[in-house]
Amino acid sequence: MEGKDLYDLICMRRSCRAYLAKQVAPDLLLQVIEAGRMAPSGMNVQQCHFIAIRKQELLEKIRALMEQIVANLDATTANPMLAQSIKLAKVGKHNFYYGAPTLIVVANRRDNANNVPDSAAALQNMMLMATAVGLGNCWINNLRWNGDAPPIRQFLEEIGVKQDEAVYGALALGYAVDAPKTALVRSGNVVDIWE
Amino acid sequence: MEGKDLYDLICMRRSCRAYLAKQVAPDLLLQVIEAGRMAPSGMNVQQCHFIAIRKQELLEKIRALMEQIVANLDATTANPMLAQSIKLAKVGKHNFYYGAPTLIVVANRRDNANNVPDSAAALQNMMLMATAVGLGNCWINNLRWNGDAPPIRQFLEEIGVKQDEAVYGALALGYAVDAPKTALVRSGNVVDIWE
Numbered sequence: 213m214e215g216k217d218l219y220d221l222i223c224m225r226r227s228c229r230a231y232l233a234k235q236v237a238p239d240l241l242l243q244v245i246e247a248g249r250m251a252p253s254g255m256n257v258q259q260c261h262f263i264a265i266r267k268q269e270l271l272e273k274i275r276a277l278m279e280q281i282v283a284n285l286d287a288t289t290a291n292p293m294l295a296q297s298i299k300l301a302k303v304g305k306h307n308f309y310y311g312a313p314t315l316i317v318v319a320n321r322r323d324n325a326n327n328v329p330d331s332a333a334a335l336q337n338m339m340l341m342a343t344a345v346g347l348g349n350c351w352i353n354n355l356r357w358n359g360d361a362p363p364i365r366q367f368l369e370e371i372g373v374k375q376d377e378a379v380y381g382a383l384a385l386g387y388a389v390d391a392p393k394t395a396l397v398r399s400g401n402v403v404d405i406w407e
Numbered sequence: 408m409e410g411k412d413l414y415d416l417i418c419m420r421r422s423c424r425a426y427l428a429k430q431v432a433p434d435l436l437l438q439v440i441e442a443g444r445m446a447p448s449g450m451n452v453q454q455c456h457f458i459a460i461r462k463q464e465l466l467e468k469i470r471a472l473m474e475q476i477v478a479n480l481d482a483t484t485a486n487p488m489l490a491q492s493i494k495l496a497k498v499g500k501h502n503f504y505y506g507a508p509t510l511i512v513v514a515n516r517r518d519n520a521n522n523v524p525d526s527a528a529a530l531q532n533m534m535l536m537a538t539a540v541g542l543g544n545c546w547i548n549n550l551r552w553n554g555d556a557p558p559i560r561q562f563l564e565e566i567g568v569k570q571d572e573a574v575y576g577a578l579a580l581g582y583a584v585d586a587p588k589t590a591l592v593r594s595g596n597v598v599d600i601w602e
Contacts, residue, residue: 213412215438215540221408222445222532241600243410249596250417251531252546255488258595267601293450326548329576332527334596336446337417340535345410351447353521372599381524400453401444401529404567405436406462 223395225339228348229310231386235266236314240345244385245316247341248334254326260334261319263372270371271315277363278354279306308354312384317355317368319377331380338383348388355379418590420534423543424505426581430461431509435540439580440511442536443529449521455529456514458567465566466510472558473549474501503549507579512550512563514572526575533578543583550574 245262253259265271283301285294300306309315318334320327335351342349358364359379368379440457448454460466478496480489495501504510513529515522530546537544553559554574563574 213408213416213539215536217408217412218416218536218539219438219442219445221413222442222536225447227447243414245598247414247417249593249598250414250590252420252422252534253596254546254548256591258593260596262596262598264598264600270601328523329527329530332524333531335524336528336531339447341410341413341417344408344413351449353449371601395445396451398444398453401448401455401457403440403444403457403459405459406465406566 221340221344224392225343225349226393226396227350228384228386228388229350230389231310231312231348231384232389233313234387236347236385236387240347241314241385243345244338244341244347248318248338251330251334251337253330253333257324257326257330259321259324259327260331261374261377263317263319265315265317265371266313271309274315274364274367275307275309277367278308278358279304281358281361281364282306282308309352309382309384310350312348312350312386314385315352316383316385317371317373317379318381318383319368319373319379321376322378323376327378328380335381335383342383342385348386350384352382352384355382416535416539419587420538420544421588421591422545423579423583424545425584426505426507426543426579427584428508429582431542431580431582435542436509436580438540439533439536439542443513443533446525446529446532448525448528452519452521452525454516454519454522455526456568456572458512458514460510460512460566461508466504469510469559469562470502470504472562473503473553474499476553476556476559477501477503504547504577504579505545507545507581509580510547511578511580512566512568512574513576513578514563514568514574516571517573518571522573523575530576530578537578537580543581545579547577547579550577
């Protein structure tokens with residue numbers, strides 16, 4: 213693969229926040245997860261733990277648990293970017309994974325000093341692969357921020373997160389409702405070069 | 408680009424720890440950095456700051472500063488994986504970026520809650536792009552672990568790291584001495600699927 217093709221793919225990846233109800237085909241799901249599994253890890257520890265939730269009952273359960281946490285946030289003191297989520301949560305309409313039919317949770321060991329970057333590298337690979345195979349996707353942080361809240365933690369252990377693991381990110385995955393968007397302009401992410 | 412091509416590229420990316428002296432062509436360097444700039448960031452804050460060091464004098468300076476830190480580690484209590492580095496550092500032969508002609512430092516704001524994952528996503532994109540354009544590369548963590556040690560911090564500020572920024576990763580970049588290796592088998596990175 214040429215650099216140009218990769219660059220186009222990187223630019224095509226956009227956060228998708230509206231999904232069709234149609235479930236992701238199993239072979240595509242595995243392709244996405246395999247891309248994550250092949251990401252590097254510090255000292256090659258390979259401690260990412262991918263848990264794909266596709267069962268509607270489980271998805272609804274974690275949605276409702278998260279909604280309750282968000283509904284209880286104080287809109288006057290919380291991050292202003294959460295204002296809309298808080299409003300929706302208070303009326304039972306908040307979905308932190310945007311109604312995607314598949315949610316891939318990425319856990320890692322708490323005692324792995326590279327747990328956050330290892331998980332992020334896997335997520336980036338998965339987002340690129342999802343984009344390459346025509347799936348909408350969105351990096352989800354809520355389970356990272358609220359994964360230790362008791363009801364969320366209990367749910368996570370029920371789906372297989374181990375005692376010594378925590379969640380460092382997740383990926384919403386499905387077929388996008390909207391047509392692909394053009395790349396967002398980067399005005400930040402500045403560059404200095406010392407020649 | 409097809410999923411298969413991306414998967415092959417992902418598998419082709421391997422940590423390169425021996426580089427030719429030849430400097431990376433400027434257009435390839437920019438291609439690699441642009442791939443990092445186009446990575447996503449939480450809340451789209453775009454706060455990665457890429458600093459490419461290509462000046463031999465600066466590369467040697469940071470090498471020597473880091474070597475001094477590693478030489479002073481206690482081999483009996485440090486991570487056993489550092490034993491070889493400590494031994495080399497004590498005799499003035501430790502190079503944390505493996506002698507690459509270019510080192511791309513990735514800084515981000517300390518108050519950005521997503522500074523580590525945002526930097527890691529940018530690094531993953533850069534590693535894939537470097538691989539696609541035929542450059543050896545290796546994710547480097549030393550500046551993340553030791554970036555606040557006073558002599559290192561002073562150096563980082565001299566090259567442009569801002570007061571409110573810290574370093575969350577770096578990339579060694581150059582032409583590999585050795586032929587490409589096959590992908591490392593992943594026996595970890597386990598997967599659970601709830602259908």
